[in-house]
Amino acid sequence: MMKVRNGGRLGVWGRWCTATALALMLAACQTPQPKGLTPHQQQVLRAQGFEPAEQGWELQMPGKLLFEFDSSVLGESARTKVTELARALMKEGIDRLRVEGYTDDRGSDAYNLRLSLRRAQAVADVLMEAGLPRQNVEVKGLGSASPVVSGNAAENRRVAIVVPLL
Known part of the structure; x- marks a missing residue:
């Protein structure tokens, strides 16, 4: 079994990674893809x-x-x-x-x-x-x-x- 540090809380690095991933996913959903030629x-x-x-x-x-x-x-x-x-x-x-x-x-x-x-x-x-x-x-x-x-x-x-x- 894996031991969780800090009583199960994410450290600064973990919170930063999570926030960055969420921001990128949100941006990908909102940014229209450029229309190219077929x-x-x-x-x-x-x-x-x-x-x-x-x-x-x-x-x-x-x-x-x-x-x-x-x-x-x-x-x-x-x-x-x-x-x-x-x-x-x-x-x-x-x-x-x-x-x-x-x-x-x-x-x-x-x-x-x-x-x-x-x-x-x-x-x-x-x-x-x-x-x-x-x-x-x-x-x-x-x-x-x-x-x-x-x-x-x-x-x-x-x-x-x-x-x-x-």
């Missing part, structure tokens, strides 16, 4: 060209969504690609996106931020026309930050679409 949704994202990134799933669109110098106009081909992308994502229940616009490094930082925002908004407008809820589409202009290649390359005049982690 394996099928991840497969669809990969098929569309998305790759896992730090802040979610990211589709860099050089070669797909490039803009002419000093322009935020989406060509018809790009509009079609964005519409098809939106429909494919919505079909899988993916309807929350962030659209990030970029520029090359010509021009002032302030001008490039405005231009990149217009580029992101042009793509976001097409996504919303295709049926994505307006409140689920975040638009960011990031100027010449995060260039794909250094300098004034056309590849930097782009938009990235991100499915954020929830």
Whole structure:
């Protein structure tokens, strides 16, 4: 038979362990688990060209969504690609996106931020026309930050679409 110390009472260490365990169990019951993407949704994202990134799933669109110098106009081909992308994502229940616009490094930082925002908004407008809820589409202009290649390359005049982690 095991002998109980302190007349059956828990010591300081025992009380601390019990309180900690109870607090953790209570927190686990109250904290909602983050909603992730299903394996099928991840497969669809990969098929569309998305790759896992730090802040979610990211589709860099050089070669797909490039803009002419000093322009935020989406060509018809790009509009079609964005519409098809939106429909494919919505079909899988993916309807929350962030659209990030970029520029090359010509021009002032302030001008490039405005231009990149217009580029992101042009793509976001097409996504919303295709049926994505307006409140689920975040638009960011990031100027010449995060260039794909250094300098004034056309590849930097782009938009990235991100499915954020929830």
